Amino acid sequence: MPYALCFLLFVIGLYCAAVKKNMVKIVIGIMVMEYAVNLFLIMLGYRTGGTAPIIDKTCLEPGTEQIAASFINTSVDPLPQALVLTAIVISLGSLALMISICIRTYSKYGTFDITEIRRLKG
Amino acid sequence: MSIPLPVFVAVPLVTAFLLPIFGRKGKAGATVLANLATVSLLVLAVASIGQSGVYEIGKWSIPLGINLVLDGLSSLLLLAISVVSTAAMLFSSRYMERYTAKEKYLSLFMLMVAGMNGVVLSGDIFNLFVFLEIASIASYALVGFGCEHEELEASFKYMVLGSIASIFILFGVALVYGNTGSLNMAYISKAIQGSGLNAGLGFALCLFIVGFGLKAALVPFHAWLPDAHPSAPAPISAMLSGILIKTLGVYALSRVIFNVFGISISVGWLLIILGLLSMVAGAFLAIGQWDLKRLMAYSSISQIGYVVLGIGLGGLIIAKGGNLAWASLAILGGLFHLVNHSVYKSLLFLTSGSVEMSTGTRQMRQMGGLAEKMPVTRAACTIASASIVGIPPFSGFWSKLILVIAAIQAHFYWVAAIIVFVSLCTLIMYLKVQRYVFLGELPASLRQTEENKGTMLVAMVFLACLCVLMGLLVIVPSLKANILEPAVKVLTDGLSYSANLIGT
Numbered sequence: 001m002p003y004a005l006c007f008l009l010f011v012i013g014l015y016c017a018a019v020k021k022n023m024v025k026i027v028i029g030i031m032v033m034e035y036a037v038n039l040f041l042i043m044l045g046y047r048t049g050g051t052a053p054i055i056d057k058t059c060l061e062p063g064t065e066q067i068a069a070s071f072i073n074t075s076v077d078p079l080p081q082a083l084v085l086t087a088i089v090i091s092l093g094s095l096a097l098m099i100s101i102c103i104r105t106y107s108k109y110g111t112f113d114i115t116e117i118r119r120l121k122g
Numbered sequence: 123m124s125i126p127l128p129v130f131v132a133v134p135l136v137t138a139f140l141l142p143i144f145g146r147k148g149k150a151g152a153t154v155l156a157n158l159a160t161v162s163l164l165v166l167a168v169a170s171i172g173q174s175g176v177y178e179i180g181k182w183s184i185p186l187g188i189n190l191v192l193d194g195l196s197s198l199l200l201l202a203i204s205v206v207s208t209a210a211m212l213f214s215s216r217y218m219e220r221y222t223a224k225e226k227y228l229s230l231f232m233l234m235v236a237g238m239n240g241v242v243l244s245g246d247i248f249n250l251f252v253f254l255e256i257a258s259i260a261s262y263a264l265v266g267f268g269c270e271h272e273e274l275e276a277s278f279k280y281m282v283l284g285s286i287a288s289i290f291i292l293f294g295v296a297l298v299y300g301n302t303g304s305l306n307m308a309y310i311s312k313a314i315q316g317s318g319l320n321a322g323l324g325f326a327l328c329l330f331i332v333g334f335g336l337k338a339a340l341v342p343f344h345a346w347l348p349d350a351h352p353s354a355p356a357p358i359s360a361m362l363s364g365i366l367i368k369t370l371g372v373y374a375l376s377r378v379i380f381n382v383f384g385i386s387i388s389v390g391w392l393l394i395i396l397g398l399l400s401m402v403a404g405a406f407l408a409i410g411q412w413d414l415k416r417l418m419a420y421s422s423i424s425q426i427g428y429v430v431l432g433i434g435l436g437g438l439i440i441a442k443g444g445n446l447a448w449a450s451l452a453i454l455g456g457l458f459h460l461v462n463h464s465v466y467k468s469l470l471f472l473t474s475g476s477v478e479m480s481t482g483t484r485q486m487r488q489m490g491g492l493a494e495k496m497p498v499t500r501a502a503c504t505i506a507s508a509s510i511v512g513i514p515p516f517s518g519f520w521s522k523l524i525l526v527i528a529a530i531q532a533h534f535y536w537v538a539a540i541i542v543f544v545s546l547c548t549l550i551m552y553l554k555v556q557r558y559v560f561l562g563e564l565p566a567s568l569r570q571t572e573e574n575k576g577t578m579l580v581a582m583v584f585l586a587c588l589c590v591l592m593g594l595l596v597i598v599p600s601l602k603a604n605i606l607e608p609a610v611k612v613l614t615d616g617l618s619y620s621a622n623l624i625g626t
Contacts, residue, residue, distance in 0.1 A: 010293070017286060026282055033289045037296060044300045080299070083248055087292060090255045094285055097259060101266055101281065105274045119272050 002043055010036035023102045023112045027095070034091045038084045045077035053078040125170050127177040127190040130200065130239040131253075133159055133166075138232035141225050149224050153215045156228040160211040163235070164204040170197050172604045176245065176623065184624065185309050191245035191623065194608025198457065199242040199373050201605070202464045205588065206364040207235050210357040213472050213581035216574070217357060217479060227267060227355075234260040234361065238369045245623070247295050247382070248305045254291070254370050258284050258337070261366055265354045276353035280346045287336035287343075294329035297322050308620035311382045315617055319383070330378050331392070338371020340430060341399040344423050348407075351422065352415035352484070356475020359415060363422040364468030368460055372426065376433050381612070381619035385437040393434025398540055400427030405547035414474045414484045414559065417551060418467070424544060425463045425510070431537070432456020432525050436613065439532055446614060448531050454596075454610045455524035462517040462592055466509040469585035473503040476578055477559060480571045486555070491564030495571040500560045502582040507552035509589045512545050517592030524596070 013036055016029025053075040102112065109117050137159040144152040170192060177190040211231065218224050237257025244250040262284060266277030299305055301322045302313035314323060332343070339347040347367070351359045379389055404424030411417035436453035439445065476499045477492065478484050493500045509516040522545060529538040595601050612619070
């Protein structure tokens with residue numbers, strides 16, 4: 001169910017980016033898609049009632065110094081969180097560039113409407 | 123002597139961050155440094171031919187850490203990237219003088235090179251995505267570098283479609299991780315071989331095909347290319363058309379399809395159909411153009427179709443369990459065409475930049491008779507046109523010949539016919555370029571036109587010589603065995619990629 005909602009969010013973003021005429025709304029649509037994918041990545045690593053994946057002395061089996069099975073079964077997967085952090089940084093970079101291009105375009109054309117920004121044809 | 127692989131990413135990345143320090147006063151210093159970096163990358167890429175290796179970043183062993191992998195296909199692409207970037211950088215040393223903020227341009231250029239080198243070396247699928255984004259974001263900024271009306275519009279269009287492609291790829295990566303529990307391409311491939319394709323992985327494969335297809339500008343996804351490539355400064359058009367669409371699109375697509383998911387009959391057919399559509403539609407749209415760079419951009423779509431067609435044909439033969447020698451020949455044709463196209467298309471864009479700089483226009487109707495005024499540019503353009511059309515001693519002829527032979531051998535006669543037909547369309551469009559730009563009457567407004575000097579000529583002559591000599595890559599057996607065949611083997615071996623890497 002959460003996965004379906006997440007996919008719905010993705011589709012809403014795609015629809016917004018494909019249909020809207022306003023440049024800023026297109027950017028918002030792309031960002032909604034980006035966040036849907038980030039949410040999906042976080043959900044992959046989520047575990048109900050999980051613990052933080054940090055190993056300290058209490059997590060080790062006494063005597064054998066092995067990581068306890070209970071730790072492996074309850075800790076959340078840390079890798080998707082690292083991936084999401086990277087993806088957020090990347091999307092921040094592209095968002096900044098997109099917004100600055102929108103601003104420069106507005107100062108040239110005086111509009112955000114992509115149907116009026118049409119010098120390139122063919 | 124083995125080369126430490128991170129050098130290929132580190133050299134351009136460090137240079138990219140050093141360049142802005144020079145500031146406005148040290149423009150000459152920044153230019154020299156950037157040229158040194160591209161030339162040293164070319165030397166490293168030549169030295170890496172025939173080598174293979176795995177580098178584990180931070181000494182973390184393979185499934186835990188990120189790794190860089192050098193194999194035949196990577197070193198072929200590295201060579202192509204460094205040849206094109208060396209020529210484009212030489213060309214921009216002079217061409218970019220009329221723009222402000224040259225050091226920022228050089229910095230973005232080096233970031234793009236770093237991203238592309240990272241994509242071809244990465245053995246980790248998320249890392250591939252990160253490098254792909256570095257190269258893409260740098261290219262969005264470079265397309266809009268002029269900050270005029272057309273540039274900004276093209277850049278926005280490119281950026282929207284490029285971002286959507288990147289998000290699709292990230293979604294695919296997430297699905298793959300959820301289904302296989304690994305991000306390393308070799309381990310993903312092993313897990314897929316163990317479990318087979320389930321619905322999630324099938325959806326991920328579709329997302330990858332759409333995402334990389336958008337980056338490669340294959341025909342249903344090509345809308346951004348004819349705007350973005352002409353709007354960029356000429357050396358950047360050369361980089362984008364010459365190498366960026368191939369690295370981010372074709373290379374990544376074939377790596378994921380052949381080495382990670384494994385080729386199947388339906389995917390093989392899909393690649394062939396995408397390739398044929400791009401070839402035919404790109405060629406027809408190109409003939410009608412009057413903007414010199416726009417014509418070349420459409421012809422890039424057409425030529426990228428040849429590459430995908432060759433790879434798809436080989437994949438289909440492998441998937442059907444056919445003759446492996448036929449499959450290798452088709453893939454050899456595709457990959458050879460990829461390298462050829464990166465050389466002659468970047469040369470064509472450089473000559474268009476040279477013409478634009480001298481005449482101040484890109485409209486072919488306003489040109490004519492430039493052959494006497496710009497003899498070197500004219501000669502370079504003619505060599506590149508002869509190459510792209512496929513006139514015998516030049517490079518394009520050999521790769522098209524191989525593709526036609528491969529198609530006939532595999533009994534795809536209609537494919538061979540379409541290849542020849544599209545070549546004829548290509549002939550028409552480049553005759554049009556020759557006729558309207560270099561021959562005919564010189565308009566009064568262009569009487570004062572002069573040939574460009576210095577590094578721009580060096581860059582064009584360098585690429586023109588390569589165009590003439592590239593045929594040797596298939597004629598001389600030792601070159602073929604060292605450069606092209608290892609790359610073909612990576613794709614024909616397919617899923618044994620993971621076994622080679624993990625060593626089981």
